Each structure stands twice: as C-alpha cells, then as structure tokens.
Amino acid sequence: xxxxxxxxxxxxxxxxxxxxxxxxxxxxxxxxxxxxxxxxxxxxxxxxxxxxxxxxxxxxxxxxxxxxxxxxxxxxxxxxxxxxxxxxxxxxxxxxxxxxxxxxxxxxxxxx
Amino acid sequence: xxxxxxxxxxxxxxxxxxxxxxxxxxxxxxxxxxxxxxxxxxxxxxxxxxxxxxxxxxxxxxxxxxxxxxxxxxxxxxxxxxxxxxxxxxxxxxxxxxxxxxxxxxxxxxxxxxxxxxxxxxxxxxxxxxxxxxxxxxxxxxxxxxxxxxxxxxxxxxxxxxxxxxxxxxxxxxxxxxxxxxxxxxxxxxxxxxxxxxxxxxxxxxxxxxxxxxxxxxxxxxxxxxxxxxxxxxxxxxxxxxxxxxxxxxxxxxxxxxxxxxxxxxxxxxxxxxxxxxxxxxxxxxxxxxxxxxxxxxxxxxxxxxxxxxxxxxxxxxxxxxxxxxxxxxxxxxxxxxxxxxxxxxxxxxxxxxxxxxxxxxxxxxxxxxxxxxxxxxxxxxxxxxxxxxxxxxxxxxxxxxxxxxxxxxxxxxxxxxxxxxxxxxxxxxxxxxxxxxxxxxxxxxxxxxxxxxxxxxxxxxxxxxxxxxxxxxxxxxxxxxxxxxxxxxxxxxxxxxxxxxxxxxxxxxxxxxxxxxxxxxxxxxxxxxxxxxxxxxxxxxxxxxxxxxxx
Numbered sequence: 027x028x029x030x031x032x033x034x035x036x037x038x039x040x041x042x043x044x045x046x047x048x049x050x051x052x053x054x055x056x057x058x059x060x061x062x063x064x065x066x067x068x069x070x071x072x073x074x075x076x077x078x079x080x081x082x083x084x085x086x087x088x089x090x091x092x093x094x095x096x097x098x099x100x101x102x103x104x105x106x107x108x109x110x111x112x113x114x115x116x117x118x119x120x121x122x123x124x125x126x127x128x129x130x131x132x133x134x135x136x137x138x
Numbered sequence: 139x140x141x142x143x144x145x146x147x148x149x150x151x152x153x154x155x156x157x158x159x160x161x162x163x164x165x166x167x168x169x170x171x172x173x174x175x176x177x178x179x180x181x182x183x184x185x186x187x188x189x190x191x192x193x194x195x196x197x198x199x200x201x202x203x204x205x206x207x208x209x210x211x212x213x214x215x216x217x218x219x220x221x222x223x224x225x226x227x228x229x230x231x232x233x234x235x236x237x238x239x240x241x242x243x244x245x246x247x248x249x250x251x252x253x254x255x256x257x258x259x260x261x262x263x264x265x266x267x268x269x270x271x272x273x274x275x276x277x278x279x280x281x282x283x284x285x286x287x288x289x290x291x292x293x294x295x296x297x298x299x300x301x302x303x304x305x306x307x308x309x310x311x312x313x314x315x316x317x318x319x320x321x322x323x324x325x326x327x328x329x330x331x332x333x334x335x336x337x338x339x340x341x342x343x344x345x346x347x348x349x350x351x352x353x354x355x356x357x358x359x360x361x362x363x364x365x366x367x368x369x370x371x372x373x374x375x376x377x378x379x380x381x382x383x384x385x386x387x388x389x390x391x392x393x394x395x396x397x398x399x400x401x402x403x404x405x406x407x408x409x410x411x412x413x414x415x416x417x418x419x420x421x422x423x424x425x426x427x428x429x430x431x432x433x434x435x436x437x438x439x440x441x442x443x444x445x446x447x448x449x450x451x452x453x454x455x456x457x458x459x460x461x462x463x464x465x466x467x468x469x470x471x472x473x474x475x476x477x478x479x480x481x482x483x484x485x486x487x488x489x490x491x492x493x494x495x496x497x498x499x500x501x502x503x504x505x506x507x508x509x510x511x512x513x514x515x516x517x518x519x520x521x522x523x524x525x526x527x528x529x530x531x532x533x534x535x536x537x538x539x540x541x542x543x544x545x546x547x548x549x550x551x552x553x554x555x556x557x558x559x560x561x562x563x564x565x566x567x568x569x570x571x572x573x574x575x576x577x578x579x580x581x582x583x584x585x586x587x588x589x590x591x592x593x594x595x596x597x598x599x600x601x602x603x604x605x606x607x608x609x610x611x612x613x614x615x616x617x618x619x620x621x622x623x624x625x626x627x628x629x630x631x632x633x634x635x636x637x638x639x640x641x642x643x644x645x646x647x648x649x650x651x652x653x654x655x656x657x658x659x660x661x662x663x664x665x666x667x668x669x670x671x672x673x674x675x676x677x678x679x680x681x682x683x684x685x686x687x688x689x690x
Contacts, residue, residue, distance in 0.1 A: 041598065043189075045164070045165065045171075045236065046165060046236055046237045047189065047190075047235035047236060047237065048185060048186075048188070048189035048190040048233075048235065048236065049188070049189060050187070050188055053684060090165075090166075090167035093171050093185065094185060100452060110565075110618065111618040112557060112565075112618065112619070112620055113187070113557060113618075116187060116557060116558060116566075117187050117188060120186070120188065121558035121559060121568075122558055122566060122569050123486050123569055123572065124220075124489075124556050124570045126217075127218055128218060128233075129188075
C-alpha cells in the first residue's frame with residue numbers, strides 16, 4: 027500500500043473508503059466510520075498511530091465495511107483537524123474542480 | 139455501426155450476471171477484497187480517491203445517439219450527472235456506488251455496451267481515427283479492421299493474462315489522428331500499387347514511465363493475414379515479455395531490449411508457424427460482413443458550394459470562428475466533419491454533463507445520421523453533417539454550452555483526471571488545464587498562436603499523454619507539494635516524437651506563467667507559417683530554457 031504519512035508525523039488519523047459506495051471515511055473514537063474528518067480520532071506520536079491503524083484494520087475484514095485502510099498525517103488547527111497533504115485534503119473535501127456540486131460545494135474554506 | 143449478434147449479446151449478459159453474483163458475495167463478506175479486486179477490475183471498476191470509478195468501453199470511439207442518450211441517463215441516475223471522456227476514447231464515471239454497478243451494467247448491455255477489457259493485463263479497447271468514414275484521404279474505414287480485432291481479442295484465452303496491458307490503435311490516413319506510434323501495436327492501413335489493402339505494423343510504442351516511439355516491423359501485411367500477424371506478435375510478447383517487474387513489462391521494453399530487428403525476426407518465425415497451421419486466415423466473406431456494418435450512410439447528392447453557409451460566415455464572426463477551428467472537410471461534397479469541443483474555457487477537459495450528452499445525441503439524430511465519435515483528444519465529433527446544416531448545428535451546440543471554438547488551439551488541452559480524482563496521481567492536472575485555458579481565453583490570441591497542443595498528466599503513468607504534447611506538463615510530488623515538469627516538442631501524429639525536458643520543475647503557482655513564457659518566446663522567434671512545433675524543431679530547447687530560467 028502507498029505511504030500517505032511520514033516518519034516524524036506528530037498527529038495522524040486513519041482513513042478508508044466505504045465498501046458499498048467507495049465514500050471516504052475516518053475511524054472514530056467509538057470504532058465507527060464517519061464521513062467527517064472532524065469526527066476522526068487523532069493519534070499523537072508513532073506508537074499511538076500504529077495502534078490506531080491496527081484498530082482500523084481490525085474492523086476491516088470482520089466488519090467488511092471499508093477497504094483501503096491507512097494512516098495519514100493531520101494537523102490540529104483552530105478550525106479543527108486538517109489533512110497535511112494536498113491528496114488527503116482533496117479526499118476530505120472533494121475535487122478542487124466542479125465546485126458547484128458534492129463535498130467541494132458543501133465544505134467551505136477547506137480548498138481555499 | 140456494428141450491431142451485436144447473438145454471441146455478443148450472450149457474452150455481455152452472462153458477464154453482467156456473473157459480476158452481479160461477485161458483487162453480492164463481496165458485499166456479504168463472502169469474498170475478501172483481495173479476491174474481489176481482480177474481478178472488479180476485469181469489469182472496469184477501479185477504486186479512486188473519492189469513490190469507485192467505472193470505465194465504459196467505447197469501441198474505436200464510435201457511439202450511436204441511442205447509446206449516448208443511455209450514457210447520459212446512467213450518469214444522471216447512478217452518478218453526479220456528468221462523465222469524463224478519456225484519451226482512450228472511453229467514458230469514465232467518477233462516482234458510481236459498487237452496489238449499483240450490476241444494475242448500471244444491465245442498462246449498458248441494453249444498448250450493446252459494457253466495461254469488459256477496460257482494465258487488466260489484456261488487449262484493451264481498440265482505438266481509431268474519429269474521422270473514420272469521413273476523412274478525405276482515407277484508404278478504407280479503419281473501424282472495419284478495428285471491429286475485427288475487437289471480436290478476435292475479446293476474452294481471447296491466450297491473451298487474457300499478458301505481462302501487462304496491451305493497446306492497439308488503427309489509422310487509415312496519412313495524417314495520424316489515432317496516435318498509432320505510441321501504442322503497443324499501431325496499424326497503418328495502406329493501399330499498394332496494385333490497389334490492394336494491407337497493413338503496416340508498428341510495435342513497442344508507449345508513454346508512461348518509459349516513453350518510446352514504436353518501431354515498424356511489418357511493411358505490408360495482407361488483410362487475410364492480419365490476425366495471424368497480430369497473434370504472432372502477441373505470442374512473442376506473452377512468452378518473452380517480463381513478468382518480474384511491472385515497470386518493465388510492456389512490449390516496448392521487450393522491443394527496446396532485443397531490438398526491432400530481432401523482434402521482427404521472432405514475429406516472422408511465429409507468423410510462419412501460425413500460417414502453416416492455417417487456422418487464422420481471415421475469410422473475405424467475414425470482412426465483407428463486418429464492412430456492411432460500416433457502410434456509408436445515405437449521403438445526398440449535394441453541391442459543395444453553399445452560398446447560405448458562406449453568407450452566415452460573413453455575417454456572424456462567432457460562427458465564422460467556430461467553422462474555422464471546429465469544422466473539417468468531408469470526403470463527400472456538401473458534407474463536413476464537426477468537432478464538438480469539450481474544452482470550455484476554465485472547465486475540466488473532456489467532461490460532459492448528462493444534459494450535454496443528451497444535446498449532442500439529439501443533434502446527431504437530427505443532423506448527423508445518429509452517429510457520434512469520441513476523439514482521443516477528449517472531444518466529440520459528428521462525422522457527417524450537411525454543410526447547409528452547420529449553422530443550425532452550431533446554434534444547437536451553443537444552446538448546450540458546447541460551441542467553444544477552439545479545436546486544435548492552445549485551449550484544446552488534454553488532461554487526465556489527476557489528483558482531483560485519481561488514486562495514482564501525484565498532482566492535479568485539471569486545475570492546471572483550467573488556469574491555462576483562462577490565461578489564453580482570448581480567441582484572437584489563440585488564432586495568432588495557431589495549432590498548439592498542451593497535454594497534462596498528474597503522474598508518470600501519462601494518461602494525459604504529456605510526452606507527446608507540443609508542450610507537455612507532468613505533475614510530480616515533492617514532499618507533499620505539487621510541482622510541474624515541462625517538456626517541449628512532443629507530437630502524437632505521423633511525426634510522433636517524445637518531448638524534451640526543459641529544466642527543473644515549476645510550482646503550482648509558477649506553471650501557468652511558465653507556459654505563457656514559452657508561448658511568448660515562440661511568438662517572438664517564429665518564422666512565417668510556422669506553428670509552435672515547427673519553431674521548436676527548428677530552434678530546439680535552448681531559447682525556451684533561457685527565457686524560462688533567466689530569473690532563476
């Protein structure tokens with residue numbers, strides 16, 4: 027699997043795509059999967075990140091709800107959790123084009 | 139157009155039923171993702187950044203109005219009301235839900251369409267000239283042999299698990315609009331002095347990580363032998379192509395490593411063996427049966443002189459501009475080829491909404507014998523339009539926001555989905571293309587610049603054909619930040635060439651200015667009658683390099 031975080035990342039969250047429709051989801055503190063990054067559980071430090079990923083993968087096959095589970099780097103800001111990379115920002119908030127529809131129309135400010 | 143026979147129908151409907159079962163078992167957890175992934179890919183279902191993506195095959199880029207209406211319906215019903223036409227002449231839907239795909243495939247099958255062989259290491263959808271049957275200097279309609287290759291390659295047991303994917307393109311005119319020299323196999327249809335049809339065969343072309351222009355190994359393969367020759371080529375590749383490294387598995391690497399002469403020798407030995415067995419002679423009657431499907435439509439005997447059209451051109455500058463760039467001569471007097479640009483200023487290249495697809499299908503029904511083509515440059519084409527109907531067609535296209543007058547000009551760009559959609563991408567392509575098109579929106583400037591192809595890819599896999607753009611732009615990732623590497627002097631036509639890298643990559647903020655600098659440099663140094671590519675071939679990379687990096 028491609029690497030979407032980096033060694034020294036301080037904060038990380040776990041993401042996946044929902045099996046039935048492919049929608050981007052995030053692992054929550056209650057072991058659920060939410061469409062909102064703001065509901066994601068954020069792990070601080072390497073070990074907590076690995077533990078969070080293991081939890082995400084534990085819910086992978088048995089629950090059979092999501093696919094392509096991986097860790098990615100986030101930042102904690104005044105406005106909430108933000109993805110560090112362009113790629114994960116686009117996954118979170120939709121394409122930066124066709125701003126007339128979808129998440130990219132609904133989530134204000136993320137792509138600015 | 140080709141119509142399915144009983145075998146085609148059965149093949150497709152059985153495949154949909156099989157996939158329905160596979161999806162149900164995946165959703166219930168009976169199949170793991172590892173087990174399911176190759177099965178979904180065999181049916182054109184990818185997982186991208188935001189959702190699944192479905193790639194629908196449009197064989198050699200030909201669609202009926204009925205099929206395009208159905209694609210519009212499907213995009214409306216199962217997606218977000220738009221689709222993306224690709225450089226493989228296919229249509230991609232960006233947002234279908236896995237659970238809906240079997241029903242979607244049922245609907246596609248109802249109009250003789252499917253997603254088979256749009257993924258996986260098999261022979262992919264055959265592509266061809268979007269002017270097929272209409273081009274003035276065509277040897278014969280390239281769709282006849284394209285359809286024969288399609289039938290031969292569909293579910294071909296020997297070639298379903300090749301070392302890597304395999305793409306074939308066919309062209310029947312001197313001017314190559316199908317980019318045959320950057321395909322695994324490119325077929326150029328020729329006529330010899332005796333008036334017989336034959337095929338020049340090019341192998342080992344391709345883009346991606348290792349861009350290579352194909353090598354000619356067959357000078358004049360006779361029609362009855364073409365499938366035997368293709369089988370021989372595929373067999374040599376299947377046996378000798380590398381399976382240890384996905385990046386070295388395409389036929390281009392094999393041809394490059396053993397050399398074109400050795401490849402030719404191996405193919406000819408195998409070809410001789412296949413011919414001895416005699417199993418793959420293409421019977422004349424079968425060729426004629428397929429040819430009948432592509433018989434020219436009922437053209438009216440018309441004069442090529444059209445005073446009403448000339449008057450409209452003189453009267454309406456917007457219409458005149460559209461005719462100038464989007465309309466091409468037709469082989470039949472009184473008819474013209476209409477290119478429908480899917481490159482509106484500031485919008486994603488190749489996207490069409492469901493309403494636009496319906497509009498084009500309606501126009502085709504009324505004015506173009508119900509036939510639509512997809513061009514590998516991500517535009518649509520109405521191949522047979524009466525010249526006297528051009529004004530009405532333009533008005534109807536205008537009403538659907540489809541009358542952008544820019545085909546072949548700088549804003550008629552190719553761009554892959556890039557990081558806005560694609561799981562493999564490193565950087566965005568569409569947004570770069572949008573900003574370039576906004577920068578050069580002035581039509582007067584576009585005509586002054588003349589023919590210029592800008593192709594952008596969001597990663598090294600080169601779906602945006604950046605290597606063969608006159609100006610090529612490749613998105614790269616440097617520590618999570620998007621950068622863009624520029625190549626100059628590429629070409630996808632009969633003078634095919636891989637562009638030269640101009641120097642260090644530009645940031646997202648710099649790239650549009652860099653293109654502007656390249657264009658201004660060209661305008662400064664070009665000689666009369668030159669297009670960008672001519673100037674570049676005359677002066678090389680240096681003058682552009684100097685201007686681009688002068689401030690650095």
